[in-house]
Amino acid sequence: MTLLLLCLACGDDASTSQPLPTPPAAQGSYGWVGEVALSPSEFGATIAAERRGWTALHAHDYRTATASFTEPTHRARPELSMALLHHDLALVGDEAASRLFDEWAERGGLPEHGAARAVAALAAWCSGSDQAAQWAAEAPEGIVGASALAAIAEGTSPLEAPTDDAIGQRLALHVAARRGEVETLEAAQGLPMVTEEAHGFTRAFYDPCAHHALAAGWEARAARSLDASSWRGMRAWGDGGLSGRLFSPWLDASDLLAEVERAEHAGLVGVQGERLDALGLPLATGDDPQLARELVRSLDGHLDTWRADLLQRSNAEGGALLNSLGLVERFRQEWLVVFARHALHQGHPRAALAVLQQARDVGEPEVGPANSPSLFALTAAAEIRSGHTRQALDALEPLSRSFTAVRGVQELVGDLAVLQGLDRQGDSKESQ
Amino acid sequence: MKRVLLPLLVGALGLAATASAGTLRYAEDRAPGIVHPLFTTSMSEARANELLFEGLFSDDLQLRSAPRLAESYEVAPDRLSMTITLRNGVTWHDGQPLTADDVVFTIEAMASPRNASTEAGRVGWIASAQALDTRTVSLTFRAAEAAPQDKLYFKILPAHLFEGTKVERSGSFRTRPVGSGAWRLTSFNDDASITMSKVEGSDAGLDEVVLREVSDKNYQAKLLLYESLEALVRVLPRDLATLQNDRKVELYPYQTNSWWYLGFHQDKPALKKPEVRQALTHMVDVDQLLAPIGTGDVLTGPFVRSSPFYNHDVPRAPHDPDKAAELLTAAGYTFNGRWLGPDGKELTLRVATVSNLETAQDVLINLQSQLQSRGITVTPEFLTPAEWKQKVWREHDFDIVLSQWSFDRNEDIYEQFHSQGARNFLGYRSPEVDRLLDEARTSSDPQEKKALLRQVHAAVAADHPMIFLWTLDSYAAMSTKVKRVVVHPFYFFTWAGDWAL
Numbered sequence: 001m002t003l004l005l006l007c008l009a010c011g012d013d014a015s016t017s018q019p020l021p022t023p024p025a026a027q028g029s030y031g032w033v034g035e036v037a038l039s040p041s042e043f044g045a046t047i048a049a050e051r052r053g054w055t056a057l058h059a060h061d062y063r064t065a066t067a068s069f070t071e072p073t074h075r076a077r078p079e080l081s082m083a084l085l086h087h088d089l090a091l092v093g094d095e096a097a098s099r100l101f102d103e104w105a106e107r108g109g110l111p112e113h114g115a116a117r118a119v120a121a122l123a124a125w126c127s128g129s130d131q132a133a134q135w136a137a138e139a140p141e142g143i144v145g146a147s148a149l150a151a152i153a154e155g156t157s158p159l160e161a162p163t164d165d166a167i168g169q170r171l172a173l174h175v176a177a178r179r180g181e182v183e184t185l186e187a188a189q190g191l192p193m194v195t196e197e198a199h200g201f202t203r204a205f206y207d208p209c210a211h212h213a214l215a216a217g218w219e220a221r222a223a224r225s226l227d228a229s230s231w232r233g234m235r236a237w238g239d240g241g242l243s244g245r246l247f248s249p250w251l252d253a254s255d256l257l258a259e260v261e262r263a264e265h266a267g268l269v270g271v272q273g274e275r276l277d278a279l280g281l282p283l284a285t286g287d288d289p290q291l292a293r294e295l296v297r298s299l300d301g302h303l304d305t306w307r308a309d310l311l312q313r314s315n316a317e318g319g320a321l322l323n324s325l326g327l328v329e330r331f332r333q334e335w336l337v338v339f340a341r342h343a344l345h346q347g348h349p350r351a352a353l354a355v356l357q358q359a360r361d362v363g364e365p366e367v368g369p370a371n372s373p374s375l376f377a378l379t380a381a382a383e384i385r386s387g388h389t390r391q392a393l394d395a396l397e398p399l400s401r402s403f404t405a406v407r408g409v410q411e412l413v414g415d416l417a418v419l420q421g422l423d424r425q426g427d428s429k430e431s432q
Numbered sequence: 433m434k435r436v437l438l439p440l441l442v443g444a445l446g447l448a449a450t451a452s453a454g455t456l457r458y459a460e461d462r463a464p465g466i467v468h469p470l471f472t473t474s475m476s477e478a479r480a481n482e483l484l485f486e487g488l489f490s491d492d493l494q495l496r497s498a499p500r501l502a503e504s505y506e507v508a509p510d511r512l513s514m515t516i517t518l519r520n521g522v523t524w525h526d527g528q529p530l531t532a533d534d535v536v537f538t539i540e541a542m543a544s545p546r547n548a549s550t551e552a553g554r555v556g557w558i559a560s561a562q563a564l565d566t567r568t569v570s571l572t573f574r575a576a577e578a579a580p581q582d583k584l585y586f587k588i589l590p591a592h593l594f595e596g597t598k599v600e601r602s603g604s605f606r607t608r609p610v611g612s613g614a615w616r617l618t619s620f621n622d623d624a625s626i627t628m629s630k631v632e633g634s635d636a637g638l639d640e641v642v643l644r645e646v647s648d649k650n651y652q653a654k655l656l657l658y659e660s661l662e663a664l665v666r667v668l669p670r671d672l673a674t675l676q677n678d679r680k681v682e683l684y685p686y687q688t689n690s691w692w693y694l695g696f697h698q699d700k701p702a703l704k705k706p707e708v709r710q711a712l713t714h715m716v717d718v719d720q721l722l723a724p725i726g727t728g729d730v731l732t733g734p735f736v737r738s739s740p741f742y743n744h745d746v747p748r749a750p751h752d753p754d755k756a757a758e759l760l761t762a763a764g765y766t767f768n769g770r771w772l773g774p775d776g777k778e779l780t781l782r783v784a785t786v787s788n789l790e791t792a793q794d795v796l797i798n799l800q801s802q803l804q805s806r807g808i809t810v811t812p813e814f815l816t817p818a819e820w821k822q823k824v825w826r827e828h829d830f831d832i833v834l835s836q837w838s839f840d841r842n843e844d845i846y847e848q849f850h851s852q853g854a855r856n857f858l859g860y861r862s863p864e865v866d867r868l869l870d871e872a873r874t875s876s877d878p879q880e881k882k883a884l885l886r887q888v889h890a891a892v893a894a895d896h897p898m899i900f901l902w903t904l905d906s907y908a909a910m911s912t913k914v915k916r917v918v919v920h921p922f923y924f925f926t927w928a929g930d931w932a933l
Contacts, residue, residue, distance in 0.1 A: 100878075107578060109876045201883035290916050293682060297912065300679060350493075362683055363673035365727060365905055387494030390841035391921055394687050397738035414740030417841065418878035423579035425554050425586075426844025427922065428855065430474045431690045431836035432462045432786055432817075 030306050031251020031275055033331050035242055037310040037322040046242045050074055057081075058247055058325065060372045073236055074243055076225035080234060081374075083218035084267045085403075088377035090126075090211035091344065092392070093409050095384040097123035097208045100416040101135070107422075115194040115205050118145040118167060123208035125152045144194055145171075166194045174213035180224065182217040185210055189405040206408030214405070219266070231266035249334035251275040267374075268345070270338045285343070289354035292343075296336065296358040303328050326369065333359045333372065340378050349385035356382060367402040380413065389417040454639030454933050456914060458663035459652045461789050463624040463645035465817035466606035467617060469587035470542060470549045470599055473825060473855075474817075475688065475838050476643075479665065482925040483628055483641055484525075485587035485611035488516060488535065491926055493918060495841070497581045501530065501588060501612065503567075511576035516584075518567045524590045525616040525631060532563035537591035539571075547599045550825070553847055553854045554586045578876075588612070614929050615641055637916070637932030647788035653909070656681060662911040662933070665924065668791070669726025675909045684919045686908040688838035689736050692901035694783075694799070695833045699859040702779060703831060709896035711759035714752045715806050716899055721795050728902035733889035734837075734845050736903040741843060741885035746893045753806055771807045780809040784824060785834040787814035796834050828857050840922040845885075846873060849892060860897040 036043040047054040049071075056065035057078055062085070065078035101120035104110040110117070121135035122145070136153040143149065145167030148158030159175050170185075170193045177185040189211075192204035219231050226233030237244025238253040238260075249270030250256040259269045279302050285291040307328045311319050321327065336359035343352035356379045361370035376399040383392035392413050400406040464477040469485055472478055492498040499505070501522060507514045522530040539561040542549045559572045573580065589599075590610050599605075607620045614636040615628035624645040630636050644661065646652045653671035655661045657678055666686065667675060675681045694716070696703040703709055722728055732749075735742040757767065764774035771779040783799065785792040793814060800810040813830070815823060823829040837848065847855040850869045851862075865888055872884040893900070908924070910917055913933055920926035 104878070107876075111877075198877075198880065201880055203879050289918060293912075297679070304679070357685060358682070362676055362905065362907060387496065388921065389495075390689075390843075391685070391687070393738040393740065394685070411740075414882060415878045418740050418881050421842040422876060422878065422881070423577070423582040424840075424842050425557075425583035426842030426846070427478075427554070427585070427840045428844065428847060429472065429478050429838050431688065431838040432460075432474045432476060432789055 029275060029278075030310065031255070031331070032242060032245040032248070033251070033306065033322075033327045034310060036246070036325075036327055037314045037318040040315070040317040040321055042242060043246075043321065046246065053078075054246070058330075059369050060367055062373075071243075072225040072227070073240055076222040076234070077237075077243075077248075079218055079222035079225055080231060080266060083215050083222060083231070085373050085377060086211045086215035086218060087265075087267060088341070088374050088381065089406065089409055090215055091381045092377055092384065092396070093208055093211055093412055094123070094127035095381055096389075096392075096409070096413045096416045098127060098129060098131075099384070099389075100412065100419060102131075103416075104419055107419075111198070111203070113140060114196045114198075114203065115144050115167070118143050118149055119194065119205045119208055121149055121152050122158065122167070125158060126209035126212045170207050170210075174209065177210075177213040177217040178220065180217050180221040182214050182221070185214060185217070186405050189214075190407045192408075192411075204411065206411050208408075208412065210405070210408060232260055234266065234269070235260045247330055247334065249273075249331070249338045251331070265345070267341050268338060270335060271342045273335075276335065283339075285348065285351045285355075287343075287348035287351050289350045292351035292354035293358060295339075296355060299332065299336070303332055329361065329370070333361070333370075333375065337372060337375050337378060340382065341374075344378065344381055344385070349382045352378065353382035353386055366398055371398075373399055373403060380409075384413065384416075389413060389420055393417060454637075455642060456638050456640070456662045456931070456933060457642040457644055457660070458665060459644050459646040459655065459661050460665055461645070461647055461649065461652075461791075462786060462817060463626065463643060465821065466601075467609045467620075467626070468601070468606045469589060470547065470551060471601050471606070471821075473550050473821060476665075478922075479924045480626065480628075480643060481587055481611075482613075482920075482923045483615045483928060484609055484613045484617055485589075486613050487587050488518075488584040489581045490585060491920060491923075493927065495921075497579070497585075499581075501535075502581075502584075505581060507577070507580060511573075511578065511580075513570065513572040514577075514580050515564070516569045516571070518569070520567065522612055524592075524612055525610045526590070526593075528590065528592055529566070530588070530590070530612050531566045532569045533566075534588055534591045535569045536561045536563050537594070537597060538586070538589045540597045541589065541594070541599045542586065544597050544599075547597070548601075548826075549599075550854055551586060554583070557583060634929075636929040638928065641928070645788070648790050650790070656909055656911065659911070662914055664909040667907045667909050669728065669904055672905070672907060675907075680912050681909050682912055682917075683907045683909050684917065685906070686919055686921070686924065687736070687906050688922055689739065689840070689843050689903075690836055690838040690906060691731055691734070691736055691903045692795075692834075692836045694899040694901065695835065695858045696897060697828060697831055697833075697858055698861070698897060699828070700831050702773060702781070705763045706896060707759045707763040708765075710749075711756040711763070712803075712808075713749045713756075713896050713899050714759070715756040715803065715808070716799065717751045717802055718899070718901055719751070720802070721798050722902050724794055724798070725791055726904065728904040730902050731900040733893045733900055734849065734898075735843055735885075735889060739843050740882050741889060743886040743889035743893075746890050756806070767807060769807060770809070778809060779807075780811060781831045782811045782813055783832040783834060784813040784815055784820070784830040786820055787816050792834055799834070825857055828859065833858075838922070844873075845869070845888070849888070849897070858897055860892075860895070862891065862895055865891050865895075 050069050053065045053068035062078035062082045069075035117135055117139040121132055124132035124135050132152050136149040139149050144165045147161045147163040148167055151158045151161040159171055173185040193207040194205045196203050223230055223233050226236050235257055238257040250273055255273035255275055263269045281298050282295050285295055310322055336355050340352040340355045364370040367373045376395045379395035380392040396410050460476040462476055464480050467480050469481050486500050488502045489497045490500040501518055503517050503519045505514055505516045539555050539558055541547055542551050542555045557574055559574045562570045564570050609617055614634040616631050618629045619627045626643040628641045630639050649668045652664050656664050676683055696709050718730055729737045732746040766772050773779055785796050796812050800812055803810045846869045847853040849860055849865055851866050868884050868888045872881050875881040915932045916930045918927045
């Protein structure tokens, strides 16, 4: 359907689209959403050469998009999206790992022998926790990953001290992934890093640092595609016309360029766009879910006006694109996801969660055009930070159907959810 | 047509189009037949309990145990006992003071076999309870407890309204309950609605909460959109898009780890044979049963797919009528257009479900049609809530039940699948599953517990005590007029004291 509609707008004879007499100021105020709806011919021309890539990007199918785009600056779009997804998953993993090993050790029962403390040390190291050296120092003699632990204990990178054991072999994949060779580590992340026989079962530990390495690797690839040294190379999208902003959380080139300069992280670009700022949205939600919901309602009020205005002013083709590609809804979700990521960075998980719950298209259970993978990953992070660990697994489940690499994070969060319930009395009822 | 019908429906249901300020009207598929924490079997009852009663502890917003009726507590160094001091000045809705005797009474009444409380399993770990004075309770445990406060969530009952520790299921308390929560039950109405009013002196934001039974789920969403309700506890999946697009409504995830099943009564001669149960599993087209309800995840065992205990290695039993026929033949059945048992009698199954839940009725009628066309006669039985409790829970008078379980975040299936489980009305018995469930309950290693319960999933799936059906994406819907809403992931109303209109 999506492909069909993309084709509808970009047939061989692009001249069939009639340019509309649109006031430039009004068109600009709706950013790329207005550009597509009011100038479908421009949209058609933009995607004509790389239709498969744009279709995949619209569907949040970053892997297909990366493989399909031939133009490097276009390819950098899904590459950076993959980097952000892994960054968000790293956030989930960091939250889960630090709580799991801390709470497990605190209540007693953390296995004294085996890889538990080594994995705890690695998790702390890659999340930048001060506890890394302490975990490493507490690890028993002769443990798997001993040389990596020694490096952590000494305050150096374990990536520089790889050994031939299971952890060392996995860390060698990290080194390659950080250079941009991500495929092998991505495939490995669906499998445990270390397994060991326990009392009647096989204990499995997944790599707690993989998503950090994969985020760095995909970011490196995006930077290379942009011929830049870092994610800030995305400023090149400001020169590339519609392709630099289509389906993004920033509305236009000036918003992008302004934010690339001030954002601390690529995943926060778009949150403070001037076009949105002009709407006077009540952005100061703090960690109040009620205020967060009111922010979304306020945004929806404006976007309803956009949609109505654009439908009135667009031709049949533009109107079809607006509705069938869900352009307004796409911008809405892209921006709300960035806002939620920002809220998490600010230490406001409950507000982030309220925003993400509102951002999700609940009619579509899977990752796809209506729901981005980062939406689910950030929801999981916000749930864990809000103390709702079991609910984080609900958020990760749809993601796992598209990204097998999520398995490790699922198992980690699952361990934490089970640990936190060990002393509880479970309750069950008939659902009626 | 619908525009004309809806106001008529609203009138017929007695739903005022506008409620007085401060009144939250919420819809349940089925109103509780009783409100009694000792005999709670359904989520609608549990949600009502949450408004009317309190436990010693309850979840704070981060889902950590926080004192509720308790003011403070101290666990002995050996973790074998604890002392709890109750909050001062708490009274029951009838004005009587809440004391340590009420706590002791509740524990003893729940544990007493003669009461046959459906909640007995929640106090089995307590060896004894003693009131030290009016505000102090001493509990001793059967084994060391790392965090006993995490198990003291059950609701406390007023001892003065009962004689001794005997609690009659049919006593007047079930329709005139007296609790200590922020709302009191003021009327159990003829239209199956329940009105709960804020207790004087409570700082709860809602003046009144009205539970309405709206069994036709097709109308629940319309009533919310028509502003004749302020909340729906569970939205039908097919209504989600409509409600999400309405600017006067907000959706809240409310999963409750819930799954649907067709449960076989394993003490019935026909269903005792695993081949017959397996044959029925292959005969039923689950996807076809699910389609009219909406999209959902089909399951292979007793956990939802997002559960840490879900065993993803267990394959789904395919819809395979030929295989079903093979299995029935192997079990001694013959086919002459209808399936005849070894005794020569036609295989006829009584399938029970609740009478006033339209989605379940649709599934059952669909099931009847499927099995009928394969030569098995199905007699549907649509039971009222009271009949359900009587025939299913107490008398086990059914062949197959169509129902749904909801679980809190522990997803503890012991009560459903352990041979001693209080909710095991199917009569499922497996020494291997009993052993695994016992070990899982006592394990202090999260990875071990996970592994044990994944084994339970595989073992239960192989025994076919049920046809595990599906889980649905579950959301509650709330009018935007209701402010400061945070929904508890299981009990729903735990934090309703903060809500406001």
